[in-house]
Amino acid sequence: MRPKQWVKNVFVLPALVFDRQLFNIPALLRTGLGFILFCLLSSAIYLLNDIADIESDRKHPRKKNRPIAAGRISVKFARIFAIFLLLIVFVCGYFLSKEFLLIALLYWITNTIYSKWLKHQPILDAITLSMGFLLRVFAGVSLIEVERFSPWLYVVATLISLYIVLGKRRSELNLISNTTNEQRPVLDGYTIPFLDQLISIISATTIISYSLYTFSAPNVPANHTMMLTIPFVIYGIFRYLHIMQVQCKGDTPEEIFLHDRPLQIVMALWAFTVVLIFYFT
Numbered sequence: 001m002r003p004k005q006w007v008k009n010v011f012v013l014p015a016l017v018f019d020r021q022l023f024n025i026p027a028l029l030r031t032g033l034g035f036i037l038f039c040l041l042s043s044a045i046y047l048l049n050d051i052a053d054i055e056s057d058r059k060h061p062r063k064k065n066r067p068i069a070a071g072r073i074s075v076k077f078a079r080i081f082a083i084f085l086l087l088i089v090f091v092c093g094y095f096l097s098k099e100f101l102l103i104a105l106l107y108w109i110t111n112t113i114y115s116k117w118l119k120h121q122p123i124l125d126a127i128t129l130s131m132g133f134l135l136r137v138f139a140g141v142s143l144i145e146v147e148r149f150s151p152w153l154y155v156v157a158t159l160i161s162l163y164i165v166l167g168k169r170r171s172e173l174n175l176i177s178n179t180t181n182e183q184r185p186v187l188d189g190y191t192i193p194f195l196d197q198l199i200s201i202i203s204a205t206t207i208i209s210y211s212l213y214t215f216s217a218p219n220v221p222a223n224h225t226m227m228l229t230i231p232f233v234i235y236g237i238f239r240y241l242h243i244m245q246v247q248c249k250g251d252t253p254e255e256i257f258l259h260d261r262p263l264q265i266v267m268a269l270w271a272f273t274v275v276l277i278f279y280f281t
Helices: 003-012 014-018 025-052 075-096 098-116 124-142 152-177 185-189 192-216 225-245 253-259 261-280
Strands: none
Touching: 003 014, 003 025, 003 124, 003 253, 014 025, 014 124, 014 152, 014 261, 025 075, 025 098, 025 124, 075 098, 098 124, 124 152, 152 185, 152 192, 152 225, 152 253, 192 225, 225 261, 253 261
16 A cells, blocks of 8 residues: 555645645645545555556566565455545545545546556656646645635646656666666656756756745735745755765655655755744734
8 A cells, every 4th residue: 555655645735734724623624534535545546556567566676575566465355455445535535525536536547547558658657647746736625615725836736746756767767777677668768868857847947936936926925935935945856856866766755755854854944934924924
């Protein structure tokens, strides 16, 4: 079920925070439940993907140790449990919000199409994965009565997710190039210089988009204090770039966010500053 990857579902939370409803208990509870349901949904998809990728995972230097690929869990049991999780998500999602249910269904369908076809198409594979992050943001919006959520945040969320996905592809390519293992077909459509160019474009565009949000969005404080958060975003992007290109990591983004102390500190400072500006100024 890969619980470490549940950290990706924090993309459900921006609507709650940036619409200034963090201390609205009903909204907080609905968003929290939505977060849990997306964790279960993503876990079901991980199980189904591991079943579909069982042969290629067995050739991968790290993925070969996954329970299904290693034979510690049977394919039949994994499939039944994945269906059970999907039923929980869709039934609970229906009672939580019909819009949330539709987004969850779209997320599942998109990932199914990705697993069957799009994951083998360079560039489209990265865009599809980033759309999964964007759907999480939409899911968070669907759970509460949003009044001040800026469209700029959809743009920023898409760009950040693309940045992470492309970094993952770069690290996978770098890892495979240093081993004798057969690489996934989609990696044949990438080179490290090409990915570095894409990452440079995305990182610069992310900084510009977030900066524009901090002073042009209609819901930010009129005194432009949100611009004080820009340095944290710049450092975070540069730190992740350092991890990708200098430390040659990035194939497991969840491990980076859970263990890289400088990145954790800057994200905590950014979050603290955002809450302080939005709720106490």
